[in-house]
Each structure stands twice: as structure tokens, then as C-alpha cells.
Amino acid sequence: MSSDPFEIFLVATPGLEAPLAAEAAGLGFEPEIQPGGLTVHGHWPDIWRANLMLRGATRVLVRIGAFRAMHLAQLDKRARKFPWDQFLRPDVAVRVEATSRKSRVYHAGAITQRFERAISEELGAPIAADAPITIKIRIEDDLCTISLDTTGESLHKRGHKQAVAKAPMRETMAAMFLREMGFDGSQPVLDPMCGSGTFVIEAAEMAAGLVAGRARGFAFEQLAGFDVAALTPLRGAEPVTRPATQFFGSDRDAGAVRMSGENAMRAGVADWVRFETRSVADLQRPEGPAGIVIINPPYGARVGNKGPLYGLHAAMGQVLRDRFAGWRVGIVTSEGGLAKATGLPFQPAGPIVAHGGLKVRLWQTGPLGG
Known part of the structure; x- marks a missing residue:
């Protein structure tokens, strides 16, 4: 697996990008504000830390690959060649979400289908609507970007609130x-x-x-190569x-x-x-x-x-x-x-x-x- 840092997108509540950037900077990240979130760079321990510790992020997306695709056959071929086994486990179900903008491959349903088929046939992982792992495909100007949702359930769900009042503040x-x-x-x-x-x-x-995510689980815990022993000290339950x-x-x-x-x-x-x-x-x-x-x-x-x-x-x-x-x-x-x-x-x-x-x-x- 490449030792280059990943591009990580921290999803923010729209309008609260600035305080999230200040929080991320306080944790040692170098955030770049984008509409709807921040871009930072880091390795897997940084991704775990962002999920666990950031109080203002909604979710943490990791860009794991990109390639150009001018038509569906090319998209299919490149999706099959992608090294899914570096990120996904064959025993954990996956779902795919796709969007396309200003591209020759424009049908989101067809894009989703090609990636689902590539993952299930090349890796062997099951495809399910309620899967714990979500792959997000975005095609813009014929560039296909593959991102992995490392969070799972939204980060505002800290894991200790069972009772919720009407119109709750997240x-x-x-x-x-x-x-x-x-x-x-x-x-x-x-x-x-x-x-x-x-x-x-x-x-x-x-x-x-107290660490924000100390009492909950994350999607990244079900990815290939996840090291549970490395995560435990970060949880900081006390x-x-x-x-x-x-x-x-x-x-x-x-x-x-x-x-x-x-x-x-x-x-x-x-x-x-x-x-x-x-x-x-x-x-x-x-x-x-x-x-x-x-x-x-x-x-x-x-x-x-x-x-x-x-x-x-x-x-x-x-x-x-x-x-x-x-x-x-x-x-x-x-x-x-x-x-x-x-x-x-x-x-x-x-x-x-x-x-x-x-x-x-x-x-x-x-x-x-x-």
C-alpha cells in the first residue's frame, strides 16, 4: 500500500466550516476550507483520530483513487482493476453511491451497477443496501473519484444519547x-x-x-488491515x-x-x-x-x-x-x-x-x- 498521505474530507454542517477548521488545526491538521467541509491530509491513524476526536465533523471521507473514464466500458474495466483488497474485506458488505456531473458517463444507476459488480466479482464482498461500508463515486468532467466513508453512522451520534427531545440540536x-x-x-x-x-x-x-467518539463504533473498524490495538489508546474513555x-x-x-x-x-x-x-x-x-x-x-x-x-x-x-x-x-x-x-x-x-x-x-x- 502507498505510503503517501491520503486526501481526507471532513464533512461539516454547512455554515460551521470555520469553527471545524479551528478545531482540526488544534488537533494538528492543516485544514483547507471547502464548501461543506475541509480537506486535510494524513494516514490511517489520522483518519481514526479525526473520527474519534473531532466534535464538529459530521463524517470523514477518504479519497482512495481516481481515474478518467469516457464511457461505461472503460469505467467497468478500471473499476475491476482497482485494488479493492487494499481497503475492503471480502466478508464485509458494501454499498455504492454515485453522482455524475458534466461527464460523458452520466447515468448514476449505471455507474453504481458497474462498481457493485466489480467489487462483488473481483473481491467477493457482498453488496447490500444496509451495508456498514459505503463507497462514494463522483464523476466530474470525466474524472472518476473513489472515496470511502470511514465513519458509518453520522458523528453527531456520540453513542450515549438514547432519549431525544423534539427538534434536537445535533x-x-x-x-x-x-x-x-x-x-x-x-x-x-x-x-x-x-x-x-x-x-x-x-x-x-x-x-x-473526553473523546467525542469514545462510546461508539466506526465503519473504518471493518476495513482491511484495521489495527484494533492501535485504536484502543486513542479512545480515551476516562x-x-x-x-x-x-x-x-x-x-x-x-x-x-x-x-x-x-x-x-x-x-x-x-x-x-x-x-x-x-x-x-x-x-x-x-x-x-x-x-x-x-x-x-x-x-x-x-x-x-x-x-x-x-x-x-x-x-x-x-x-x-x-x-x-x-x-x-x-x-x-x-x-x-x-x-x-x-x-x-x-x-x-x-x-x-x-x-x-x-x-x-x-x-x-x-x-x-x-
């Missing part, structure tokens, strides 16, 4: 919004509409130095540090609070988080230093009628201004008008971020005045 997004607010693990974090606890649990994990601060979540829904506590227990951060059933009107500033309030409130597109939401946001802003001097506030919303209804002194809104078919932005303040 863990990958929560981690990047915390990063955008300058969270470094030393500040307390409070979410007064915590849902299933995502912001609070992510903050506690980050503060404890906290690196004991956080010096606490992380707080509250919600008026007792079921959400119970669910958050259970999720925190499974994540191994229950010692550093506190969840309580309370309305925003009853919110109190925790004892200790000022920190970050971060909220993903309802914003109409999710819950129907927007009218009452303006009053909710105004009341929330009043509570935060009155009781949280010195704290910084971040609100994730698709509705700029709702953010402004809080009366909080927001800085210019962050970039548009794709979230479940909606376009949301992070609105954040500096430290609130007394």
Missing part, C-alpha cells in the same frame, strides 16, 4: 456553537431550555477532555481532567430534565452537570463566576404559531439582563426578529447554518452589564 452543531462563543472548558455553561441536554453535556465533555466548574440545564418539562440526566449519566459527566425543572421566569444565576448562557429556543418554524414566542423571548431577555450580569448569552434561532425581541445587546449574527431544513444563526452578546 451534538456536532452544539460543540461548534460553544466554540464560536469562545468556550474553552473553564467557564460554566447554562442552558435554560435544555431539551435532551445537548449543550450542557457537550460542554461538560469538552471540559473533561476524563483527562476533572472540570473545575459545573454545567447547568433547566427546562419546564420534567420529562426533558429526566432525559437529560439519564443522557449525562451514560456520557459519564453526571458529576459535573445539574439539571432542574424550572421555567425561564424562575431562572437564577448559579453561584460562582460568570459564564455562558446558550439557548436553542423554539422559533416558530418548529412549533407553529410565532405570536406568543415574541413575548417568551422578551421575558427571557428581561430575566437574563436582570440576573446574569457578566455572563455572555448565545441564542440559536432561524428568526432574527425573535432574537431582537429579547432586547439583548447582540453582536452581528453569525453565519447561516443548515439545521434540519431550517437556516439558523448564532446571535451572541458580550458580557452583560449590571
Whole structure:
């Protein structure tokens, strides 16, 4: 197998490429921002590390080959000659996804069929729609690029959340919004509409130095030549540090609070988080230093009628201004008008971020005045 580094594409939530690039650089990668993600270079241990440790990536794709193909017969011949055995195992099922753009070989179904046949006949691996390994074929301007999805199930699935509230904030997004607010693990974090606890649990994990993917499996574990002994030390199941601060979540829904506590227990951060059933009107500033309030409130597109939401946001802003001097506030919303209804002194809104078919932005303040 070649000792040259691979081209690795780190898929980002659209709009959160910049904080993912900062995170990747902190892990020693040299990221180049592209639409929808970052390109980095590295070897297999780097691919494992990216999957395990990056909190903001959705998945990790590895480019394993490329060739030109002007017609289907040529595509078929080159697909059969490709060294599949360097990457795939004959006993692990594979599925193929293909796209074509501005190319003479343009029929995605025919491209998929040729690659499936090449893999099954030359390597002997079964083809299945629910296979754990996905090969992605992209043909653009007659150049066929072969990529391997080394992740499997999306990286926002950390492996410890069984309970999910309605319209949940994905863990990958929560981690990047915390990063955008300058969270470094030393500040307390409070979410007064915590849902299933995502912001609070992510903050506690980050503060404890826990590896994002420590509790889940990855597609790369079923590839040819995978070395399980080399991966085990990277998993880092134990906290690196004991956080010096606490992380707080509250919600008026007792079921959400119970669910958050259970999720925190499974994540191994229950010692550093506190969840309580309370309305925003009853919110109190925790004892200790000022920190970050971060909220993903309802914003109409999710819950129907927007009218009452303006009053909710105004009341929330009043509570935060009155009781949280010195704290910084971040609100994730698709509705700029709702953010402004809080009366909080927001800085210019962050970039548009794709979230479940909606376009949301992070609105954040500096430290609130007394």
C-alpha cells in the first residue's frame, strides 16, 4: 500500500466550516476550507483520530483513487482493476453511491451497477443496501473519484444519547456553537431550555477532555488491515481532567430534565452537570463566576404559531439582563426578529447554518452589564 498521505474530507454542517477548521488545526491538521467541509491530509491513524476526536465533523471521507473514464466500458474495466483488497474485506458488505456531473458517463444507476459488480466479482464482498461500508463515486468532467466513508453512522451520534427531545440540536452543531462563543472548558455553561441536554453535556465533555467518539463504533473498524490495538489508546474513555466548574440545564418539562440526566449519566459527566425543572421566569444565576448562557429556543418554524414566542423571548431577555450580569448569552434561532425581541445587546449574527431544513444563526452578546 502507498505510503503517501491520503486526501481526507471532513464533512461539516454547512455554515460551521470555520469553527471545524479551528478545531482540526488544534488537533494538528492543516485544514483547507471547502464548501461543506475541509480537506486535510494524513494516514490511517489520522483518519481514526479525526473520527474519534473531532466534535464538529459530521463524517470523514477518504479519497482512495481516481481515474478518467469516457464511457461505461472503460469505467467497468478500471473499476475491476482497482485494488479493492487494499481497503475492503471480502466478508464485509458494501454499498455504492454515485453522482455524475458534466461527464460523458452520466447515468448514476449505471455507474453504481458497474462498481457493485466489480467489487462483488473481483473481491467477493457482498453488496447490500444496509451495508456498514459505503463507497462514494463522483464523476466530474470525466474524472472518476473513489472515496470511502470511514465513519458509518453520522458523528453527531456520540453513542450515549438514547432519549431525544423534539427538534434536537445535533451534538456536532452544539460543540461548534460553544466554540464560536469562545468556550474553552473553564467557564460554566447554562442552558435554560435544555431539551435532551445537548449543550450542557457537550460542554461538560469538552471540559473533561473526553473523546467525542469514545462510546461508539466506526465503519473504518471493518476495513482491511484495521489495527484494533492501535485504536484502543486513542479512545480515551476516562476524563483527562476533572472540570473545575459545573454545567447547568433547566427546562419546564420534567420529562426533558429526566432525559437529560439519564443522557449525562451514560456520557459519564453526571458529576459535573445539574439539571432542574424550572421555567425561564424562575431562572437564577448559579453561584460562582460568570459564564455562558446558550439557548436553542423554539422559533416558530418548529412549533407553529410565532405570536406568543415574541413575548417568551422578551421575558427571557428581561430575566437574563436582570440576573446574569457578566455572563455572555448565545441564542440559536432561524428568526432574527425573535432574537431582537429579547432586547439583548447582540453582536452581528453569525453565519447561516443548515439545521434540519431550517437556516439558523448564532446571535451572541458580550458580557452583560449590571
